[in-house]
Amino acid sequence: MPLEQGQIQVYTGNGKGKTTAALGLAFRACGRGLRVLMIQFMKGGGPYGEHLAAQKLAPLLTIIPSGRPGWVKRPVPDPEDVELARKAFAAATAAVTGGEYDLVILDEINGALSFNLIPEEELLALMKLKPGSVELILTGRDATDGVMAAADLVTEMKEIKHYYKAGIPSREGIEK
Template sequence: MQNTHTTPEADEDRHKARMQKVAAARARMMESKTDERGLVIVHTGKGKGKSSSAFGMIFRAIAHGMPSAVIQFIKGGMSTGERDLITTHFSDLCAFHTMGEGFTWVTQDKIRDIEMARAGWEIAKRYIADPACRLVLLDEINIALRYGYLAPEEVLEALAAKPADSHVILTGRNAPDLLIAAADLVTEMTLVKHPFRDGVKAQPGIEF
């Protein structure tokens, strides 16, 4: 019967050899990744984390000194941690525009919702076209697209004309197929469990 007992030293040697192969393979892969360009990024899906992830990228851009902008299309005027932090400490690097007045079941005024979405889009277009603005977050714009407040075609037209090295993030459920097809990076958040279903309300630091 073959002796399968190994020493910690032998295990460490085998692990090191495997990791060296992985490192070599990854180095070969990275050698082929030489392109650098602005991206269109979509965060969609029913799961939580779309805006949270996008704001993580905004804060990363701020840390790199990259001028950025946030335009919120649906969320209303309630105080949120990300908005308070940006407007209080980083307004020189990141413009922040909350154009929505709350979710549709709160506002109950479609004409006003459309007006605010259109106003937000006019602001967004200026930032998207500005070569000095390196990252633009269009928060919950997918909802405005879903309800017909904005046309996907006009959004795609603006994205196609953006500066080559700027990035645009679009968040919200039900991203239209045209946007998904045009995007460089698409992430779908999948809902597995959510505390709201167990009677837990939205909490500071988690939802806002």
């Protein structure tokens, strides 16, 4: 059954669980036969656990990572990083408007805005373009006021405590 009343959900904040919540949404949606695309921004260095698991939910779930390993420069990013983000954003626009997907997740898109890889007005325009048959999920810390105002749901993931401060590294199967 196709989705009706598709909403725009934003997961932001400095706590763990933003990308993971989006993966959980993708997983649940596949259980109902929805067609899901996740486009990841600034996510080089994989494959990560989610990419390996996604193969088991194909063809319902597709995850497309973009970006290079390492951090994007602030405040002026390398042209190569801008180019990779722009290509990913073009794919996102096609996915949101093309009718092939019920659930589209733009993972770390808020980061792509705050690192000056994508202009805010382009994301706001895409949010306006979204048809009612598509649920759109936007993740990443530092969501702009404009993006939050245009969204239907905003959850802030707030870090109360985190084990990385106790020296626990990023672990395969948990963080990546």
